[in-house]
Amino acid sequence: MTINRRAVLTGIAAAPAAALAAGAGRASLAAEGAGGTAPVVHAFTLGEARITVLLDGHLPLGTQLFNGYDDARAKEVLAQGLHRLQDDALQIPVNGYLVERGGQKLLIDTGTAQLMGPGLGALGAGLAAAGVAPEAIDTVLLTHIHPDHAGGLIAADGSAVFANAELVAAQREWDFWHDDAILAGVPDSSRGFFDMARRSVAPYADRMRLLQGESEAAPGFTALELPGHTPGHTGFMLDAGGEGLLFWGDLIHSTALQFALPEWTIAFDTDPAQTAETRRRMLDRAAADNLLVTGAHLDFPALGRVLRQGDAYAYQAAPWQFGL
Numbered sequence: 001m002t003i004n005r006r007a008v009l010t011g012i013a014a015a016p017a018a019a020l021a022a023g024a025g026r027a028s029l030a031a032e033g034a035g036g037t038a039p040v041v042h043a044f045t046l047g048e049a050r051i052t053v054l055l056d057g058h059l060p061l062g063t064q065l066f067n068g069y070d071d072a073r074a075k076e077v078l079a080q081g082l083h084r085l086q087d088d089a090l091q092i093p094v095n096g097y098l099v100e101r102g103g104q105k106l107l108i109d110t111g112t113a114q115l116m117g118p119g120l121g122a123l124g125a126g127l128a129a130a131g132v133a134p135e136a137i138d139t140v141l142l143t144h145i146h147p148d149h150a151g152g153l154i155a156a157d158g159s160a161v162f163a164n165a166e167l168v169a170a171q172r173e174w175d176f177w178h179d180d181a182i183l184a185g186v187p188d189s190s191r192g193f194f195d196m197a198r199r200s201v202a203p204y205a206d207r208m209r210l211l212q213g214e215s216e217a218a219p220g221f222t223a224l225e226l227p228g229h230t231p232g233h234t235g236f237m238l239d240a241g242g243e244g245l246l247f248w249g250d251l252i253h254s255t256a257l258q259f260a261l262p263e264w265t266i267a268f269d270t271d272p273a274q275t276a277e278t279r280r281r282m283l284d285r286a287a288a289d290n291l292l293v294t295g296a297h298l299d300f301p302a303l304g305r306v307l308r309q310g311d312a313y314a315y316q317a318a319p320w321q322f323g324l
């Protein structure tokens with residue numbers, strides 16, 4: 001399924017119901033990924049933490065999704081790197097993370113499970129390949145409640161996949177998706193996002209912890225407000241004993257285009273102007289402070305630094321075996 005504007009507005013809205021009808025269960029998810037995709041993981045150590053990047057799969061991101069898309073400008077930027085367009089789409093990864101630190105076993109985001117079609121849904125298989133059962137996860141941090149981040153919270157029957165985990169998200173994010181007045185004002189085609197968001201967090205309602213602004217999300221993790229993509233979109237800064245890593249969620253959707261063209265927001269951004277402003281602020285900080293960064297849609301294995309390049313930025317990928 002190529003994600004184009006129509007699919008965003010209509011296809012995904014219908015996806016949760018379709019997934020329920022298909023009846024895929026937790027067992028099949030753990031065995032091979034919801035879409036039959038093989039597990040792909042990249043593990044490295046950072047200070048006292050062991051971090052495993054769990055690739056859920058790739059989404060074809062149609063170029064028409066970019067606000068103000070300029071084909072000539074895009075091709076010029078793409079020609080400088082090795083990214084290629086395929087059927088007017090860029091392949092963007094969906095990454096989640098396992099962080100093991102002391103006795104802590106924490107996930108950041110949970111992939112799509114069966115919500116977004118074939119070629120995705122491998123995060124659970126990656127976790128199994130890392131030797132960790134869903135029941136062993138003690139904390140799940142959500143950057144935001146979109147289907148490619150929260151979809152893996154629930155099995156096809158709607159039950160919680162992480163039976164013993166506390167679920168942590170921003171209060172502002174929770175409030176947005178649970179606000180009936182906001183829901184009443186959105187187009188019918190966007191209601192599926194609200195339905196999916198509510199359904200994915202519902203079985204965790206009695207073990208949710210909601211974050212108020214910049215605060216401790218879990219031991220070693222500080223939540224950073226990165227609003228725009230969604231109202232409560234949140235980054236997490238890990239302090240792994242003197243070594244830091246910023247998990248920035250969806251600050252960048254396209255590694256290929258948005259470091260060079262940071263004003264190019266996409267159709268999923270709730271507030272495009274705020275998205276671009278937040279992106280600039282965080283990229284400036286990451287470049288100035290030489291931060292090690294990772295993101296849900298950065299090219300796998302999604303670990304590197306941000307370089308300032310004139311008025312824009314560039315991504316410097318870390319060596320594959322970083323920290324080993």
Ligand SMILES: [Zn+2]
Pocket residue numbers: 146148149250296297
């Ligand atoms: Zn995303």
